[in-house]
Amino acid sequence: VSGVQDWKGGADPHAAHDHHAMAAAPPPGHASRAPLEYIVMRARAEHMPAPAIIQPPGAPNLFGPPNGNTWTLTTLTQNRPLVRKVSYDPETSLEVSRSGFADKHVIDRAVGYGIAWHEGQLFGLANQLVGVATVLALFTLAISGLLMWRRRKPDDALGAPPLPRDPARLKGVAAIVLLLATFLPLLAASLVLLWIVDRLILPRLPRAARWLGVARA
Incomplete structure (x- = not known):
């Protein structure tokens, strides 16, 4: 299992502008032979949840060490169980490695589920409605508790x-x-x-x- 924790509190809203993928040009000294459109085509076939990011060979990795000599596709979705990473050969554009949420440490997976639930991303609209209902219940409890205390408290205590x-x-x-x-x-x-x-x-x-x-x- 992976030892690198992914306990971030949310995705960077400026990390991607395309809802399918964002491709960056290779930095100087790291030119690759596989056409960029091939990499983008393979990335779109993954159907990763937005925002998905394509990083060229040698680019700084958002999740750890530099990518090395591969194209890397990652997603910054707030639904942590859907997070995965795929690397492609820069010469042939073929897949060379793949890792996902199931490869993480059990503690990291538990925290990821908790964060996704807390942010209302774990199972979509139903998760968000549960969050709204919880907030309304806590708000009602706070107001009703204050009113009940004011009605029953002695005047001098x-x-x-x-x-x-x-x-x-x-x-x-x-x-x-x-x-x-x-x-x-x-x-x-x-x-x-x-x-x-x-x-x-x-x-x-x-x-x-x-x-x-x-x-x-």
Whole structure:
């Protein structure tokens, strides 16, 4: 499998102007004998998702080391599972190598699926509609939560909910929070900061503790 990760956050909007392929002239000292139109014809036969890019022999490779002595066809599609790379012989225009998403490391493939899902590119319009529905649900939750809190909070306090009476339920919530903190470093840092405020600062500020609803008897 390939060891080079492809965790980019999106394609360069200026990387291609043609929706089928963009061909560049060979740089000085790297002239090839295969006519460019043959390379373009073979590239179009691949039906790669746009933007697709043809790079001449010796050109800087967008994904790693220089291309070497081959024509290289790549795609910058945001749907990562469709990404692949094909190289052609500069003398005969015949295919000499091919690599794709399945050749990448398993971690790179998992991240690629996640990014494509997040960007709404994994399965087209349905993926985008799921994203829109998720955004609307989060927006509704934020607004409704604020309104419910404003209606129920005391006039002279923040209105924080009391601690649960069932210790077993509290342990279950703590286990879930600790599991999330293991994979989310910023959440872990926030929990440490909250613990410092709760244990070291609020005991010295009893009025603030009562207003927050965390005052201890």
